[in-house]
Amino acid sequence: xxxxxxxxxxxxxxxxxxxxxxxxSLLFGETCSLIEEKGEWINVSCNHDxxxxxxxxxxxxxxxxIFTEWIRKVAVHGAVMQNSTGRxxxxxxxxxxxxxxxxxxxxxxxxSDARAxxxxxxxxxxxxMLFLHTPYLxxxxxVWGIDCSGLVQVVFGILDKKLPRDxxxxxxxxxxxxxxxxxxxxxxxxxxxxKITHVGIVLSDNHIIHASGKVRIDFLTEAGIKNSExxxxxxxxxxxxxx
Numbered sequence: 001x002x003x004x005x006x007x008x009x010x011x012x013x014x015x016x017x018x019x020x021x022x023x024x025s026l027l028f029g030e031t032c033s034l035i036e037e038k039g040e041w042i043n044v045s046c047n048h049d050x051x052x053x054x055x056x057x058x059x060x061x062x063x064x065x066i067f068t069e070w071i072r073k074v075a076v077h078g079a080v081m082q083n084s085t086g087r088x089x090x091x092x093x094x095x096x097x098x099x100x101x102x103x104x105x106x107x108x109x110x111x112s113d114a115r116a117x118x119x120x121x122x123x124x125x126x127x128x129m130l131f132l133h134t135p136y137l138x139x140x141x142x143v144w145g146i147d148c149s150g151l152v153q154v155v156f157g158i159l160d161k162k163l164p165r166d167x168x169x170x171x172x173x174x175x176x177x178x179x180x181x182x183x184x185x186x187x188x189x190x191x192x193x194x195k196i197t198h199v200g201i202v203l204s205d206n207h208i209i210h211a212s213g214k215v216r217i218d219f220l221t222e223a224g225i226k227n228s229e230x231x232x233x234x235x236x237x238x239x240x241x242x243x
Contacts, residue, residue, distance in 0.1 A: 001033070001034040001062065002031055002032070002033055002034075002047075002062070002063040003031065003032050003033075003034065003042070003044065003060040003061065003062060003063055004029065004030070004031045004032075004060065004061060004062075004063035004067045005026040005027060005028055005029065005030050005031075005032075005059070005060060006028065006029075006060075006061055006088070006104050006105075007028065007059060007088065008027075008028055008088055008089045008090065008091065008142070008144070009025050009026060009027050009028065009091060009141070009142045009144065010025060010026050010055055010059040010060065011025050011055070011139065012024040012025055012026060012044070012046065012051065012053035012054070012055055012139065013053055013054045013055070014053060014054070015054060016038045016039065016041035016043070016054045017041075017054075018056075020054070021138070021139070022137075022138060022139035022140075023051070023053050023139050024046065024051050024053060024139050024141065024150070024165055025139055025140055025141045025142065025150075026046060026055070026141075027090075027091055027093050027094045027095070027141060027142060027154075028081070028088060028090050028091070028094040028095070028096070029067075029070050029094050029095030029096055030046065030047070030048055030094075030095055031046075031047045031048075031063050031067065032044035032045060032046050032047055032055070032060070033045045033047060035052065037057070038054075040056055040057055040058065041054050041055065041056055041057065042054070042055060042056075042057050042060075046165075048157065048162070049153065049162070049163075049164055049165045051165045061104075061105075067102075069098075070095045070096060070097055070098065071095065071098065072095065072096050072097070072098050072100075073093060073094070073095055073096075073157065073158045073160075074090050074091070074092050074093065074094040074095075074096060074113075074158075075092060075122055075127065075130075075158050076092065076113055076130070077092060077130045077143060078113060079092075079094070079111065079112070079113035080111075080112050080113070081096070081102070081104075081109040081110065081111055081112075082109060082110065082112050083107055083108055083109050083110065085107070086107075088104075088109065090111075091141075091142035091143045091144065091154075092127065092130045092131070092143065092154065092158060093141065093142075093154035093155075093157055093158050096111050097111070122158070122159070123159075123184070123185055124155050124156060124159060124184075124185040124201055125184045125185050125201060125202075125203050125204070125209070127155045127158055127159070128151065128155050128201045128209045128215075129209070130143070131143055131146055131151055131154075131155075131211075131215045132209070132215050132216075132217070133214055133215060133216070134146050134211070134214060134215045135213075135214050136211050136212065136213050136214055136215075141153065141154050142154075146211050146215065147211055148167060148198050148199050148200065148210055148211040148212065149165060149166050149167040149170060149199055150165075150211070151200075151201070151209075151210070151211045151215060152167075152170060152187060152199050152200075152201060153165060153170070155201065156243065161243060163243065167189060167196050167197065167198055167199040168195065168196040168197075170187065170189075170199055170241075171189045171196045171199070171238070171239065171241065173187075173241060173243050174187065174241040174242050174243030175241065175242050175243075176239055176240065176241055176242075177240050177241070177242050178240070179222045179237075179240060181240075182202050182220075182240050183202065183204075183242075184202060184203055184204045185201065185202065185242075186201075186202040186240050186241065186242050187199055187200070187201060187202070187240065187241045187242075187243060188200050188201075188202050188208055188220060188237060188239075188240050189237075189238045189239050189240070189241065190224055190225065190235035190236055190237055190238055191236055191237075191238035192236065196238055197235075198210065198212070198235050200220075200225070202220060202240065203217065203220075206219060206220050206221070207219060207220060207228075208220040208225060210225070212225075212234065212235075216228075218234070220237075221233075221237075222237065223236065223237060224236045224237040225237075
């Protein structure tokens with residue numbers, strides 16, 4: 001059975017409990033497949049990356065064929081689905097109806113954003129700026145909270161480039177390039193104790209945008225990330241990949 005997120009976002013947790021770790025999240029319009037039920041919770045596999053976790057059943061609604069055919073992705077900040085009585089705020093990367101209209105719980109909603117533009121007119125570096133200053137949230141994938149690999153996954157998802165959920169998985173994608181060959185839009189991966197623990201998007205002029213405390217822009221060197229405010233080296237560079 002298929003379910004769809006029709007809220008701004010919903011958390012995906014490691015166990016069937018609101019006190020358990022949030023491991024990822026679904027954005028408006030994203031779908032998931034039922035694995036099993038446990039009381040008021042369902043264990044699901046997220047359709048965009050096959051990441052598994054638990055969500056309260058009340059947070060989702062069954063996905064009909066019309067929902068699963070939604071493919072248009074929100075590529076701006078401040079977009080909403082709204083009607084005369086209310087609104088649902090949308091984070092960049094949300095999936096919306098191709099005709100911009102849908103009926104939710106008996107009410108008709110329409111997509112609204114005068115600044116909308118098509119994803120093909122943007123690039124990874126530009127789209128990443130939509131999340132600048134977003135607070136860090138483990139498992140987050142929205143402008144209300146995001147982690148390092150969530151930032152990368154959502155930005156590249158808007159560009160129709162499917163990436164896994166975790167940084168260590170994303171490091172297996174694309175082709176490796178040297179530091180001197182890097183360009184804006186490449187992915188830089190960082191390691192600790194021999195394991196990939198962090199990822200960011202390369203910007204021009206030896207800068208990088210990444211989620212660490214918040215989504216921020218720092219210096220990128222051959223050694224790793226240098227905090228633009230303190231000058232402290234915070235992450236050790238492992239490799240740079242082009243996807």
